Amino acid sequence: MQRVAVAGYGLTKFRKSNDSLYTIAAESMHDLFNNVKSLSQHDIDAVLVSTCDNAQYTASILSEMSGIRPKVAHRIENMCNSGTNAIISAYSYIASGLCDIAIVVGVEKADSPSAKLEWDLTRGSFKHPAHWAAMFSKAHMREYHTTEEQMALVSVKNHRNATMNPAAYFQKEVSVDDVLKSKPIVKPVKLYDCSAPCDGAASLLLVSEEKIYEFTKEPVWMTGIGQRSVCASFSNVKELTRMDSTILAARDAYAMAKIEPKMIDVAEVHDAFTICEILAYEDLGFVEKGRGGRFAESALENENGSVNVNTRGGLIGTGHPVGATGVAQAVEIAMQLQNRAGKRQVKNCKNGLVHNLSAAATSATVITMGV
Amino acid sequence: MQRVAVAGYGLTKFRKSNDSLYTIAAESMHDLFNNVKSLSQHDIDAVLVSTCDNAQYTASILSEMSGIRPKVAHRIENMCNSGTNAIISAYSYIASGLCDIAIVVGVEKADSPSAKLEWDLTRGSFKHPAHWAAMFSKAHMREYHTTEEQMALVSVKNHRNATMNPAAYFQKEVSVDDVLKSKPIVKPVKLYDCSAPCDGAASLLLVSEEKIYEFTKEPVWMTGIGQRSVCASFSNVKELTRMDSTILAARDAYAMAKIEPKMIDVAEVHDAFTICEILAYEDLGFVEKGRGGRFAESALENENGSVNVNTRGGLIGTGHPVGATGVAQAVEIAMQLQNRAGKRQVKNCKNGLVHNLSAAATSATVITMGV
Numbered sequence: 001m002q003r004v005a006v007a008g009y010g011l012t013k014f015r016k017s018n019d020s021l022y023t024i025a026a027e028s029m030h031d032l033f034n035n036v037k038s039l040s041q042h043d044i045d046a047v048l049v050s051t052c053d054n055a056q057y058t059a060s061i062l063s064e065m066s067g068i069r070p071k072v073a074h075r076i077e078n079m080c081n082s083g084t085n086a087i088i089s090a091y092s093y094i095a096s097g098l099c100d101i102a103i104v105v106g107v108e109k110a111d112s113p114s115a116k117l118e119w120d121l122t123r124g125s126f127k128h129p130a131h132w133a134a135m136f137s138k139a140h141m142r143e144y145h146t147t148e149e150q151m152a153l154v155s156v157k158n159h160r161n162a163t164m165n166p167a168a169y170f171q172k173e174v175s176v177d178d179v180l181k182s183k184p185i186v187k188p189v190k191l192y193d194c195s196a197p198c199d200g201a202a203s204l205l206l207v208s209e210e211k212i213y214e215f216t217k218e219p220v221w222m223t224g225i226g227q228r229s230v231c232a233s234f235s236n237v238k239e240l241t242r243m244d245s246t247i248l249a250a251r252d253a254y255a256m257a258k259i260e261p262k263m264i265d266v267a268e269v270h271d272a273f274t275i276c277e278i279l280a281y282e283d284l285g286f287v288e289k290g291r292g293g294r295f296a297e298s299a300l301e302n303e304n305g306s307v308n309v310n311t312r313g314g315l316i317g318t319g320h321p322v323g324a325t326g327v328a329q330a331v332e333i334a335m336q337l338q339n340r341a342g343k344r345q346v347k348n349c350k351n352g353l354v355h356n357l358s359a360a361a362t363s364a365t366v367i368t369m370g371v
Numbered sequence: 372m373q374r375v376a377v378a379g380y381g382l383t384k385f386r387k388s389n390d391s392l393y394t395i396a397a398e399s400m401h402d403l404f405n406n407v408k409s410l411s412q413h414d415i416d417a418v419l420v421s422t423c424d425n426a427q428y429t430a431s432i433l434s435e436m437s438g439i440r441p442k443v444a445h446r447i448e449n450m451c452n453s454g455t456n457a458i459i460s461a462y463s464y465i466a467s468g469l470c471d472i473a474i475v476v477g478v479e480k481a482d483s484p485s486a487k488l489e490w491d492l493t494r495g496s497f498k499h500p501a502h503w504a505a506m507f508s509k510a511h512m513r514e515y516h517t518t519e520e521q522m523a524l525v526s527v528k529n530h531r532n533a534t535m536n537p538a539a540y541f542q543k544e545v546s547v548d549d550v551l552k553s554k555p556i557v558k559p560v561k562l563y564d565c566s567a568p569c570d571g572a573a574s575l576l577l578v579s580e581e582k583i584y585e586f587t588k589e590p591v592w593m594t595g596i597g598q599r600s601v602c603a604s605f606s607n608v609k610e611l612t613r614m615d616s617t618i619l620a621a622r623d624a625y626a627m628a629k630i631e632p633k634m635i636d637v638a639e640v641h642d643a644f645t646i647c648e649i650l651a652y653e654d655l656g657f658v659e660k661g662r663g664g665r666f667a668e669s670a671l672e673n674e675n676g677s678v679n680v681n682t683r684g685g686l687i688g689t690g691h692p693v694g695a696t697g698v699a700q701a702v703e704i705a706m707q708l709q710n711r712a713g714k715r716q717v718k719n720c721k722n723g724l725v726h727n728l729s730a731a732a733t734s735a736t737v738i739t740m741g742v
Binding site for chain 2: 057059060061063073078082089094095096227229233
């Protein structure tokens with residue numbers, strides 16, 4: 001079977017704008033072509049578009065706009081973890097031998113239909129994701145004495161990291177006090193505990209081992225893949241102090257990559273809310289269950305040993321254009337592993353991880369990448 | 372690499388109803404479970420949903436409704452050829468070794484947003500697909516002296532075949548005269564030259580070679596795959612007497628399967644309009660370019676030699692629930708190759724073909740299957 005690696009990437013500034021979905025997506029594809037000088041439109045076998053937008057035939061439209069006549073072109077959606085679903089599809093197309101070169105384009109507008117969990121009627125009017133985040137937060141506080149200050153520290157770190165990421169929507173540091181005093185959303189979740197919808201796109205170029213060196217001297221290998229959808233309804237999430245889909249996805253990804261959590265140097269985790277990052281520390285195996293709050297205290301100054309989390313600013317600092325997020329996370333890990341992350345570069349990183357989830361953590365994806 | 376085969380399938384009656392998208396989709400999955408007695412929900416690694424519907428998180432919702440906790444779950448859309456895109460993704464997930472067992476669910480409601488080509492602003496108000504069908508028809512009539520009677524014969528055959536398919540929306544034979552006198556839509560396209568949107572779903576179970584015999588003694592192998600998206604806008608379709616995306620997709624599928632068009636015994640081709648079936652005869656290599664009209668004359672009584680086209684009734688006779696169509700086509704070929712097609716069974720068929728296209732033939736998929 002073909003091994004698969006990232007050969008390059010493109011990003012847009014995350015923002016709020018009047019630009020169309022197509023304009024934003026094409027901007028990230030243009031950036032990718034600028035970054036991978038040897039890439040021609042004729043090389044590309046697949047264009048997979050990750051978005052929750054309702055625009056039909058998006059993959060073929062973006063292909064035409066970019067002068068690409070791909071074999072495979074379609075749109076992929078699974079709410080907030082659409083991006084990593086598209087990446088893993090691209091991996092499969094290449095690993096199976098059907099394609100050699102695939103572009104994954106993640107894109108969303110701030111007013112995406114993914115902002116509410118419209119299907120979960122059992123939840124009454126509580127469709128906004130902040131409601132489930134509040135329940136996860138309360139359960140963790142009750143069970144493990146996690147504090148609102150510890151959750152606030154996640155936001156402080158991620159806002160700080162975002163100031164070192166020119167693509168990030170937010171470019172201002174916040175203090176613990178700022179977070180604690182920010183607008184209450186659903187107790188104990190406050191405004192700065194939340195990621196914000198915005199416009200944005202990210203593109204990733206995946207290539208077979210056979211052709212990778214035509215495009216880069218620094219391939220970033222896809223080493224591990226894990227995915228799991230445990231349910232769709234929040235009513236069926238029985239355990240509020242852990243994310244079962246993440247635990248199962250991480251187990252499979254580590255097994256495929258033959259690595260352990262402690263070998264991860266840099267990770268992008270799905271901090272849709274601050275509590276999600278604390279749960280991710282635990283459920284990805286970076287720390288024991290229940291120690292996520294304390295881990296957040298030391299994460300701010302990276303006193304945790306090897307793993308640096310959400311160097312680009314996470315969803316909280318960078319913004320959360322839903323279909324783009326998983327792809328943008330993978331772009332960050334590729335940049336870090338290629339030592340191209342500028343001011344936020346983590347030294348000597350060899351193994352990276354992407355953690356992307358959907359809809360009250362009912363489904364999750366974990367990808368490990370290595371050099 | 373793992374070979375991949377169809378192990379089973381499920382269908383709904385194609386209809387117009389007040390049933391929800393989820394109800395219809397789950398009905399076809401239920402039929403699949405009924406047909407494959409040894410299949411348990413726990414076996415399933417992937418649930419891929421093909422639809423143009425805007426419902427978010429559909430794959431995870433259908434998984435929960437069916438008691439499945441898959442690794443891979445997402446929704447796939449590329450207009451009318453969404454179904455075969457989903458099938459080929461499932462193939463890739465299995466062939467790459469990430470999954471062993473995948474369900475593809477194609478589903479649509481009659482009021483799907485795919486009914487118009489909303490993005491193609493260059494075409495002014497001519498967004499209904501009948502406009503491009505009319506241009507293809509006129510070009511073929513002008514260039515090759517194809518007649519309206521020959522096109523009508525496609526509709527006569529497919530309506531007749533549909534009466535032998537209990538799942539088909541239409542259950543009434545029509546004559547050449549009925550077609551010629553049916554309501555004018557866009558000259559020379561008349562009502563009975565067109566397929567009709569309706570509700571419907573189809574499910575397909577794909578399994579790796581390693582596990583296939585746990586589920587069936589009669590695997591139908593996926594032997595050839597070809598896809599191409601040449602553009603998205605009808606304004607960029609330069610040549611109206613052929614479908615370039617189909618020609619390129621067929622070439623790749625035949626090469627992968629190491630077969631020739633004359634070896635195909637049974638084919639489901641994308642007769643969104645009668646002209647599409649005539650073009651498909653030519654572009655799939657069943658007959659020389661320009662001879663499609665005459666082929667239609669002999670196809671009615673299968674005087675063409677080996678290939679039987681649209682035995683289930685095609686899109687014209689069965690109805691066209693957009694996201695379901697490509698999957699339902701593959702179900703028909705699997706049924707034919709397993710000798711389970713009832714009244715419409717083609718004798719001694721060994722090689723079958725699925726031809727699915729989108730949006731003025733700007734993209735197409737060709738899959739060959741064999742026993």
